Amino acid sequence: MNATQLINMAVRIVMRKFLNKGIDAGIDMATRRRQDTDPADRRDAHAQAQDTKKRVKQSMRIARRIGRF
Structure with missing residues (x-):
């Protein structure tokens, strides 16, 4: 391996x-909700956003793997 490759x-x-x-930061910013909502709703929304x-x-990783072939 030469220096350029490294x-x-x-x-x-x-x-x-x-x-x-x-x-990750963009997804977090996009999924944030307003602070004046019910805290239980915010927890549910946050959990759903984390799952999303x-x-x-995971889909990005799969797409990268598929792109290698």
Whole structure:
């Protein structure tokens, strides 16, 4: 492996981590509800948002795996 390949590999790893953090933050921001609602409703909505977030991340991983072939 030459230096260019090593640098590209490191950059891809770092960029993937930044991209995933940005996507997670965006999903969290989009799923936040107003603070004046009932706390029980907010807990239910938060749990549902976390489940949705988990499914989206899983589907992204699957899509990346499929894209490799």
